[in-house]
Amino acid sequence: MYVVPAARGHGVARAVLAGLEAAARERGWSTLRLETGPRQPEAVGLYTRAGYRPIRAFGAYVGASDAADSLFFERVLA
Numbered sequence: 001m002y003v004v005p006a007a008r009g010h011g012v013a014r015a016v017l018a019g020l021e022a023a024a025r026e027r028g029w030s031t032l033r034l035e036t037g038p039r040q041p042e043a044v045g046l047y048t049r050a051g052y053r054p055i056r057a058f059g060a061y062v063g064a065s066d067a068a069d070s071l072f073f074e075r076v077l078a
Contacts, residue, residue: 013046025077033058033074047073
């Protein structure tokens with residue numbers, strides 16, 4: 001997810017994330033997982049505030065050399 005600098009600080013990222021979560025619920029998904037990097041502190045803050053918790057690497061990220069510095073998060077949908 002990326003928000004252009006001019007649109008930042010206006011709730012766009014939160015609205016996109018809420019829309020993605022709503023679409024996941026409509027599909028019957030119970031858990032969302034994501035990957036981001038340590039150079040995206042704004043993203044980490046957004047996900048943490050939205051109820052995502054840090055987890056270990058998952059799926060194809062496990063053992064992937066290009067994901068060695070990645071951060072992983074998960075949220076169980078209500």
